[in-house]
Amino acid sequence: MCLAIPMEIISIEDNVARVEVGGVKNQVRLDIIDEQAAVGDFVIVHAGFALRKIDREEGLETLRLFQEGLGLELIK
Amino acid sequence: MNLLNKFRDPKLCQNLLSQIKEELEDEFRFMEVCGTHTVAIFQSGIRSLLPQGMVHLSGPGCPVCVTHDREIAAYLALCEKDLLVATFGDLIKVPGPGGRSLKTAQAEGARIKVVYSALDALNIALENPGQRVVFLGVGFETTAPTVAAVIKMAGKQGIKNFSVLSFHKLVPPALAALAADRQISVDGLLLPGHVSAIIGIKPYLFLAEEYGLPAVIAGFEPLDILQAILVMIRQKHESRARVENNYRRVVADQGNLRAMEVMDDVFERCDALWRGLGTIPGSGLAISSKYEEFDASKVYGQELPLVEEIPGCKCGDVLKGLIQPDKCPLFDTRCTPARPVGPCMVSTEGSCAAYHRYVL
Numbered sequence: 247m248c249l250a251i252p253m254e255i256i257s258i259e260d261n262v263a264r265v266e267v268g269g270v271k272n273q274v275r276l277d278i279i280d281e282q283a284a285v286g287d288f289v290i291v292h293a294g295f296a297l298r299k300i301d302r303e304e305g306l307e308t309l310r311l312f313q314e315g316l317g318l319e320l321i322k
Numbered sequence: 323m324n325l326l327n328k329f330r331d332p333k334l335c336q337n338l339l340s341q342i343k344e345e346l347e348d349e350f351r352f353m354e355v356c357g358t359h360t361v362a363i364f365q366s367g368i369r370s371l372l373p374q375g376m377v378h379l380s381g382p383g384c385p386v387c388v389t390h391d392r393e394i395a396a397y398l399a400l401c402e403k404d405l406l407v408a409t410f411g412d413l414i415k416v417p418g419p420g421g422r423s424l425k426t427a428q429a430e431g432a433r434i435k436v437v438y439s440a441l442d443a444l445n446i447a448l449e450n451p452g453q454r455v456v457f458l459g460v461g462f463e464t465t466a467p468t469v470a471a472v473i474k475m476a477g478k479q480g481i482k483n484f485s486v487l488s489f490h491k492l493v494p495p496a497l498a499a500l501a502a503d504r505q506i507s508v509d510g511l512l513l514p515g516h517v518s519a520i521i522g523i524k525p526y527l528f529l530a531e532e533y534g535l536p537a538v539i540a541g542f543e544p545l546d547i548l549q550a551i552l553v554m555i556r557q558k559h560e561s562r563a564r565v566e567n568n569y570r571r572v573v574a575d576q577g578n579l580r581a582m583e584v585m586d587d588v589f590e591r592c593d594a595l596w597r598g599l600g601t602i603p604g605s606g607l608a609i610s611s612k613y614e615e616f617d618a619s620k621v622y623g624q625e626l627p628l629v630e631e632i633p634g635c636k637c638g639d640v641l642k643g644l645i646q647p648d649k650c651p652l653f654d655t656r657c658t659p660a661r662p663v664g665p666c667m668v669s670t671e672g673s674c675a676a677y678h679r680y681v682l
């Protein structure tokens with residue numbers, strides 16, 4: 247029930263963002279997100295609201311840590 | 323580069339799995355407390371790939387599954403009043419006393435509308451000023467701030483025909499109840515990613531400090547889950563327990579302060595009833611007096627009726643991880659996804675439903 251999906255912000259007007267993922271479009275409210283969201287950002291969406299922005303740098307950092315721990319070269 | 327695909331990379335996953343195998347000594351029991359984790363673990367095949375000795379338990383992590391009979395009875399009582407009831411779809415098949423559900427009530431003529439968000443319910447109220455609309459508020463910290471934001475909107479717009487029956491529940495107090503229960507033996511907890519996106523890491527610290535339980539906030543991709551499992555096993559190995567945030571791309575350690583502020587403005591903590599776990603102090607959210615005109619329990623005087631529990635349903639033992647779903651005598655006999663007896667069989671995220679779908 248708490249399923250929350252990452253969607254990309256296409257446009258923002260007032261407190262409402264148009265978002266899209268895989269061709270599915272939707273509208274979400276920005277009332278409870280705590281960061282400045284901009285067009286092109288990915289946000290975690292749940293029950294009509296954006297909850298958090300996905301931090302791409304942190305994501306890459308996590309992957310880098312995996313990679314180091316495993317001695318693999320997946321991210322160049 | 324697509325970030326998400328990387329978190330599903332088969333090579334990385336295999337690598338993590340072999341590390342888990344290497345580091346596992348005899349048995350490790352981990353519990354997840356998030357329906358989305360339940361589904362992800364089954365669906366990705368992780369469950370079937372885990373080495374022998376790794377025991378996966380699904381705890382009380384699906385808001386629908388922990389809905390109490392008495393709460394369902396309150397919904398049904400509300401349906402008898404001249405109202406339009408708006409609810410998330412997951413709730414309408416949940417059987418309550420006598421096997422009756424919102425679906426039964428709907429078939430008998432109650433006006434029940436399935437909505438995707440509390441906002442939809444508010445819009446129905448706006449479009450139908452002659453109708454009184456009640457939204458059934460369920461869910462954990464992920465959902466509660468969205469409902470709180472909608473109540474605030476209703477307040478600002480001075481809407482008079484909208485209210486919420488709030489049975490929202492909080493995850494950390496339930497984890498505290500589980501951790502304190504000596505019957506339960508769990509070696510580590512996988513903490514819910516999106517609940518944590520709201521509340522951050524602090525509310526979980528007691529798990530390690532007071533109970534010596536390793537606990538890891540994890541995302542929902544195979545890599546997230548496998549890595550979290552490895553982290554927990556390592557902690558056990560090293561005989562230390564810590565709470566770690568392994569989902570940093572979404573969860574900030576301090577959580578989402580704005581969402582918490584909205585939630586704290588509209589709700590206050592109350593004791594709540596959990597199916598199978600009973601009353602857990604401070605584990606629920608009631609609408610605060612500041613917003614009482616939107617509190618359906620006050621507006622319609624709707625209390626929790628006393629009811630007889632569903633005979634035979636072992637949801638409580640399943641949610642505590644004491645038994646696997648197939649050990650319930652009703653599993654796949656009287657209780658199936660098509661005809662559920664208990665709530666764990668209703669929602670696709672319920673332990674019994676997931677087990678039914680993926681293990682049988």
Ligand code: SF4
Nearest residue numbers: 636637650657664674
């Ligand atoms: S199989 Fe059905 S009756 Fe048994 S515990 Fe699960 S939901 Fe309850």
